[in-house]
Amino acid sequence: MLRSYINKIKHHFEKGGRFEKLQTTFEAFETFLYVPNKVTIKGAHIRDSIDMKRAMAIVVLALMPALIFGMWNVGYQHFLAIGEYKSVWENFVFGFVHVFPIVVVVYVSGLATEFIFAQIRGHEVNEGFLVTGMLIPLIVPVAIPLWMVAVATIFAVIIGKEVFGGTGMNILNPALTARAFLFFAYPSEMSGVNVWIEGLKEGRNIIDGFSGETILAQAASGNTAYVNGIGEQYTTGDMFLGFIPGSIGETSTLAILIGAAILLYTGIGSWRIMLSVFAGGLFMGLVLNLFAVNPFMEIPAWQHLLIGGFAFGAVFMATDPVTAAQTIKGKYIYGFLIGLLAILIRVLNPAYPEGVMLAILLMNVFAPLIDHYVVAANIKKRLRRAIPGS
Amino acid sequence: MSEVIKIRKGLDIKIKGEAEKIFMRAEPSELYAVKPVDFHNLIPKLTVRTGDKVRAGTPLFFDKNHPDVLLTSPVSGTVDAINRGERRHILEIIIKADPVVEYESFITGDPARMDAGEIKKNLLESGLWPVIRQRPYDIIANPEDIPKAIFISAFNTAPLAPDYDFVVKGCEADFQIGIDALAGLTAGRVYLNINDEYPASQVFTMARNVQINRFRGPHPAGNVGVQIHNIDPINKGEIVWYVAPQDVITIGRLFEKGIYDASKVVALTGSEVIRPRYYKITGGSSIKNMVNNNVSESNNRYISGDVLTGRKIPSDGYIGYYDSQVTVIPEGDHYEFIGWARPGFRKYSVSRSFWSWLMPDRQYRIDTNIKGGERAFVMTGEYERVFPMDIYPVHLIKAILVKDIDLMEKLGIYEVAPEDFALCEFVCTSKINVQSIIREGLDYMIKEM
Numbered sequence: 001m002l003r004s005y006i007n008k009i010k011h012h013f014e015k016g017g018r019f020e021k022l023q024t025t026f027e028a029f030e031t032f033l034y035v036p037n038k039v040t041i042k043g044a045h046i047r048d049s050i051d052m053k054r055a056m057a058i059v060v061l062a063l064m065p066a067l068i069f070g071m072w073n074v075g076y077q078h079f080l081a082i083g084e085y086k087s088v089w090e091n092f093v094f095g096f097v098h099v100f101p102i103v104v105v106v107y108v109s110g111l112a113t114e115f116i117f118a119q120i121r122g123h124e125v126n127e128g129f130l131v132t133g134m135l136i137p138l139i140v141p142v143a144i145p146l147w148m149v150a151v152a153t154i155f156a157v158i159i160g161k162e163v164f165g166g167t168g169m170n171i172l173n174p175a176l177t178a179r180a181f182l183f184f185a186y187p188s189e190m191s192g193v194n195v196w197i198e199g200l201k202e203g204r205n206i207i208d209g210f211s212g213e214t215i216l217a218q219a220a221s222g223n224t225a226y227v228n229g230i231g232e233q234y235t236t237g238d239m240f241l242g243f244i245p246g247s248i249g250e251t252s253t254l255a256i257l258i259g260a261a262i263l264l265y266t267g268i269g270s271w272r273i274m275l276s277v278f279a280g281g282l283f284m285g286l287v288l289n290l291f292a293v294n295p296f297m298e299i300p301a302w303q304h305l306l307i308g309g310f311a312f313g314a315v316f317m318a319t320d321p322v323t324a325a326q327t328i329k330g331k332y333i334y335g336f337l338i339g340l341l342a343i344l345i346r347v348l349n350p351a352y353p354e355g356v357m358l359a360i361l362l363m364n365v366f367a368p369l370i371d372h373y374v375v376a377a378n379i380k381k382r383l384r385r386a387i388p389g390s
Numbered sequence: 391m392s393e394v395i396k397i398r399k400g401l402d403i404k405i406k407g408e409a410e411k412i413f414m415r416a417e418p419s420e421l422y423a424v425k426p427v428d429f430h431n432l433i434p435k436l437t438v439r440t441g442d443k444v445r446a447g448t449p450l451f452f453d454k455n456h457p458d459v460l461l462t463s464p465v466s467g468t469v470d471a472i473n474r475g476e477r478r479h480i481l482e483i484i485i486k487a488d489p490v491v492e493y494e495s496f497i498t499g500d501p502a503r504m505d506a507g508e509i510k511k512n513l514l515e516s517g518l519w520p521v522i523r524q525r526p527y528d529i530i531a532n533p534e535d536i537p538k539a540i541f542i543s544a545f546n547t548a549p550l551a552p553d554y555d556f557v558v559k560g561c562e563a564d565f566q567i568g569i570d571a572l573a574g575l576t577a578g579r580v581y582l583n584i585n586d587e588y589p590a591s592q593v594f595t596m597a598r599n600v601q602i603n604r605f606r607g608p609h610p611a612g613n614v615g616v617q618i619h620n621i622d623p624i625n626k627g628e629i630v631w632y633v634a635p636q637d638v639i640t641i642g643r644l645f646e647k648g649i650y651d652a653s654k655v656v657a658l659t660g661s662e663v664i665r666p667r668y669y670k671i672t673g674g675s676s677i678k679n680m681v682n683n684n685v686s687e688s689n690n691r692y693i694s695g696d697v698l699t700g701r702k703i704p705s706d707g708y709i710g711y712y713d714s715q716v717t718v719i720p721e722g723d724h725y726e727f728i729g730w731a732r733p734g735f736r737k738y739s740v741s742r743s744f745w746s747w748l749m750p751d752r753q754y755r756i757d758t759n760i761k762g763g764e765r766a767f768v769m770t771g772e773y774e775r776v777f778p779m780d781i782y783p784v785h786l787i788k789a790i791l792v793k794d795i796d797l798m799e800k801l802g803i804y805e806v807a808p809e810d811f812a813l814c815e816f817v818c819t820s821k822i823n824v825q826s827i828i829r830e831g832l833d834y835m836i837k838e839m
Contacts, residue, residue, distance in 0.1 A: 035729030039722050039758040043825040044698045044815045049737035051762020053730035055819050058743050168766030267741040326770040379800040386625035
């Protein structure tokens with residue numbers, strides 16, 4: 001029924017139709033609803049069932065544990081701050097009410113920009129933004145004003161992606177571009193002690209002396225005892241499960257690992273990159289331990305992997321296939337350097353409490369160079385083969 | 391015995407419809423065709439007209455650029471039609487067969503005692519030369535070249551491909567003569583590559599005058615390109631020839647009997663074939679009698695060749711010159727409601743993004759739907775998993791797209807043919823037509839060199 005309706009209105013959007021200009025928009029909705037009836041004309045007669053929509057849907061699915069946990073944690077942290085005990089469900093509902101608007105604003109502003117560009121360029125709307133749009137809400141603090149989210153998203157789509165020619169051509173990860181934009185344009189909304197927990201900024205009903213400091217901020221100030229807002233000690237379990245303040249989706253290493261399992265099992269995420277990011281982080285942590293001169297440098301290397309945005313960056317950001325290295329050897333180098341730089345920046349730089357974002361953006365820029373050298377080695381090997389006796 | 395070469399990357403697509411190893415008899419076809427489109431880069435110049443009488447081995451057309459390269463009729467009869475396409479391109483020369491085949495006669499003799507010139511002359515005149523193809527460029531071999539080696543892949547790993555061990559049964563003598571003829575054409579060796587996964591036919595294992603290599607692994611282990619890459623890779627300026635096993639036998643019969651005997655075995659395969667079996671036919675035969683009452687009622691696609699590299703033909707079309715397989719699969723010209731979000735228990739995918747991974751042993755009825763829209767390159771590492779050469783496939787493709795000859799050369803374009811990229815095209819999430827990009831790259835090289 002729906003199909004026949006679509007067929008009926010389709011001609012309006014085709015060349016010469018009334019809404020010819022909206023053709024890509026129509027097509028985006030049509031292919032969202034129905035896999036097209038197009039058959040192979042040249043080349044292989046059969047094709048794998050996977051397409052970009054499916055691949056992106058899997059990534060969004062993999063982000064769901066972090067999103068759902070993040071919503072719960074927003075409520076949990078809030079009620080902790082006002083000293084009330086609530087049920088799991090109430091925590092979640094509170095978080096949902098505060099996180100869902102961010103998700104909606106990101107999708108609406110981002111997709112609108114995408115559709116406009118697709119229209120202007122006359123190409124199909126790419127599915128990449130479905131993932132970007134789910135990533136952005138998960139890497140911002142819950143207290144962020146919605147208009148900032150919208151501005152950052154539009155900035156990321158235009159400057160992070162479209163100026164390079166659209167999906168597949170961009171150099172920087174768009175979601176991290178959005179975060180970096182917010183971080184440098186509105187630092188007071190992206191760092192400090194009051195942004196991570198909903199309600200702290202307004203300060204109503206907050207328990208006296210409650211602090212919303214993240215573990216990373218505590219570590220950076222040399223206080224590695226790690227306590228929560230009311231002075232209770234965090235356990236390793238709290239850090240792993242994510243009962244800590246932080247960006248919406250980054251706190252629970254467990255939820256992130258569930259997502260990682262989905263990405264790896266379906267074959268959509270690169271295990272090489274994930275593994276080497278963790279290896280690089282662990283390596284740098286150990287090196288810092290060896291030369292430790294302050295408490296931050298002394299914290300166990302494995303602990304670095306649980307706190308801040310490290311795990312989230314390793315699983316969902318570093319693995320973005322467009323901005324990562326593309327060769328197999330390149331992926332190992334790229335991932336390892338991200339892990340290494342993330343911890344290096346985190347511990348040794350006095351200005352930013354978190355290094356993962358900058359490490360990934362920096363390696364995004366260097367990824368083509370890494371690939372260049374990997375491919376150059378292959379070329380050299382081929383040329384040597386042509387000279388007998390060498 | 392040489393060591394076994396293991397191919398680790400690749401993919402055996404789990405598609406339904408493998409042919410059972412039984413020979414079927416189909417009513418011999420009335421019509422036969424030679425199709426110039428089967429020979430890439432060949433510009434046909436006709437030597438017959440509609441109504442002309444021909445015998446098996448009578449020239450039908452030659453290549454404008456190499457006038458000594460002839461294509462001859464596989465049967466005796468009358469030229470029934472010359473079908474042309476756009477801009478009068480010749481598509482098919484149709485021959486209506488006589489009830490009894492009359493042959494042109496050619497030289498007989500032991501090719502091991504002939505010189506290269508005599509062997510070449512016999513192959514060219516009989517119209518058998520085009521069975522020899524070359525890398526680089528994947529075109530008919532140039533008779534003026536002397537290749538550094540000749541490769542014969544004695545097994546085919548393509549989806550539902552015929553089992554050559556079964557196909558060549560009993561042809562020991564002709565196969566050996568064919569090899570002796572080929573050995574006379576190269577300064578180097580003739581390599582015969584057999585499948586190590588099961589005992590190969592004696593026709594192959596007992597062959598003399600060749601170096602036998604053993605391969606193991608999924609498709610495209612049987613592709614000659616992969617074998618060349620592993621045994622004796624092609625560098626700039628080098629030429630390697632290759633011939634399919636059944637064509638080696640045809641060459642053998644030419645030197646043994648002095649005739650162009652185009653009989654061959656083809657496998658009728660695919661999910662829509664009711665009884666997928668092997669058929670003994672004559673090359674160029676119409677598939678009409680094979681598929682008649684033997685395929686499902688649905689809207690089907692008929693392919694001469696395999697599902698990855700074959701050519702679409704009508705249900706009464708003709709088998710391609712190089713093909714030893716006909717595949718029939720369903721057309722996929724239907725819409726699917728939110729297909730990308732469905733669990734997909736019946737959808738085959740290399741990725742485990744559909745629930746079909748729960749049933750690893752299932753064989754699938756795969757249709758021709760593209761299953762998505764074409765996109766820019768996004769996913770990485772997909773091609774590498776199914777491309778067993780030490781070549782960076784995506785980088786090579788991008789070099790072709792920007793027409794950078796120097797870079798194409800450096801990245802290994804001389805070693806590849808479209809068929810080597812067929813699996814990349816199959817797995818591509820972005821639905822990019824990789825094979826035609828490679829073909830364009832090769833054509834561009836031919837033009838510029």
